[in-house]
Amino acid sequence: MSVVVPAAGTAAAPGAPLPDRQSKIIRWTAYFLAGFVLVSLTRVVTGADDINSTGALRAALVATIPILMAGLGGLWSERSGVVNIGLEGMMILGTLGAGYYGYNHGLVAGLLGAIAFGAIGGALHALVCVIFGVDHIVSGVAINIIAAGLAAFLAEEWFTDLEGGGPTQSPPLPEVPTITIGPLADFCSEMQDKGWFLVSDLFSLLGVLVDRMSILTLVALVLVPITGWILWRTPFGLRTRSTGESPSAAESLGVNVYLYKFIAVTVSGCLAGFAGAYLATVSSSGYQNGMTGGMGYIGLAAMIFGNWRPGGLLVGAVLFGYTQAVQLRNGEQSLHALLLAIAVLLLWVAFTQFRRKATYQAIGSVVAAALALLWYLTTDEVPREFTGMAPYVATLLVLALASQQLRMPAADGQIYRKGSAG
Structure with missing residues (x-):
């Protein structure tokens, strides 16, 4: 029997299975719609209008972004084969950088300072794990401890004598610009007040997107598809993922494993630093000791829930952010x-x-x-x-339910030594 293979770009025959990527998009869209209907129905049955009001959803979005950025940082690191428990510490460094540079030099400098401080944490983690071969968990925990202590010390040195500051917090930082489409925002508010099933809920969601949308929120959301494109659609991304799946095979094909791991973990720190900047400028009005509150760990859990992929990570971050906002x-x-x-x-x-x-x-x-x-x-x-425990209980529950279908990169967490391919 002969088998005919369709040429590239040829449409699939009727009844043929959809391509894997397309079927996943359809499945996740169906999950989102089903969840939307379930929450809307819950609102109507229980009368709890605040579970998906515009205010609640806006708070959920603000809570989601730091978790999403931390998880995206973890995705970069773990796709290169390096476990990054130190995301929490890199976020702490990001909040400190945003507080110091944002107060002294303005919003843009604060954002760049936060990214730079996070990058230093990522580069340190890469140096210790990739170059010196230290256990990834040990290095990550050490970074978390060092970052917390260093941030507390520097905050006392930098902010104590400043007006509006103190030994544990910075003065207020410049506000981040927002985007508002006035007439559409007003119309969404009117439709939300109607209380109609699904319709009002849809306008509540739309109201979040057109009323006081932070510029940094838009940047963060755009970084998700950019990450997906880089890691899954470019030669650089292919080489990076190969170091997390089989570094020995990658090295045998001429890939500089150390370099790609180092770059990926440093980018991981940059994204965690961005998450810290978001906490200090959008979620709050300045730096405070301990303001991360374990979000780095929750971001790591969101990444695992998302099966080490950007789309699934986004779903997990929204779920955890929503739980945190509602409580x-x-x-x-x-x-x-x-x-x-x-x-x-x-x-x-x-x-x-x-x-x-x-x-x-x-x-x-x-x-x-x-x-x-x-x-x-x-x-x-x-x-x-x-x-107060709701976000953490939700994290444990979701991971327990999703654990049966997860597949981490094959060489994730393994210590790799150059030359082992031979």
């Missing part, structure tokens, strides 16, 4: 309403697990769904003590 805005009632959505989501997860013959996992998901529904039916609000 800050009328958290007791909002999180109580979301228990109903969580119960429905867990039942869907159980259904998919049953289809994959993962019986024990499916039973666990059903039990968890029942507990979430029981919690919703027997209470009026979530205890205040739990709301």
Whole structure:
């Protein structure tokens, strides 16, 4: 029997399976729409209008960006085979750089200073792990500890005698420019107040994009497809990913493994520094000790949830950012309403697990769904003590559910020595 291979660019025959990339886009779009409908339905059933109001979604976007940028930094590093637990420390350095240079030299200098400070942390991690062969986890933890101590010391030295500053914080920094499309923003606000199912929710989401949208938010969102294009569509990206999959094979083909790893980890630090700048200028009005609050670790979790890919990372960052924002805005009632959505989501997860013959996992998901529904039916609000834990609980829950389908780069975390290809 002869097999005919279609030429490049030829349309697929009717009924033929879609290309892998196209099917993934369709699947993630379907997931987004289903989640949007579920949250909208939850709002209508529970009356918790703040779970997807424009204010809540704007707060979620602001909370998402630092997580997204930290996760994107982790993606660069781990695609080159270097685990970067030090993202938290590099974010801390970024907040300090933004505080010092932003106050003394303006917004642009603050952003560049934050990126430079993060790059120093990334380069240090690359030097220790790639060149000297130190365990990646040990190096990352050390960077986190050093960065926290160094930032506290320098903040006291730099900001104590400044007006509006102190030993633990910088004076207020220049505001980041925003974009507002006035008539469209007003119309979105009017439509949101109608309370209509799906329609009002759609205009709530649109209102976030047309009302007080920070320039740095747009830059951060653009960096996601840029990263995807560089790492998956360019020779540089192919070589970088090859060092994370099989550095020995890459070296045998003439790739300078050390150089590509070093560049990727330094870029990782730059992105973490950008995340720190965003925290200091958009999320807050200046530098403060401890303002990262573990977001570097949550960014790493978002990257893992996204299966080491930009699109999945974006979904994970939005999920964690939304959870963090909701618990800050009328958290007791909002999180109580979301228990109903969580119960429905867990039942869907159980259904998919049953289809994959993962019986024990499916039973666990059903039990968890029942507990979430029981919690919703027997209470009026979530205890205040739990709301602060919500982002971290969501992180653990999502990773537990997604862990069965994850595939990290084959050589991620391995110590590589030059010449081992031979």
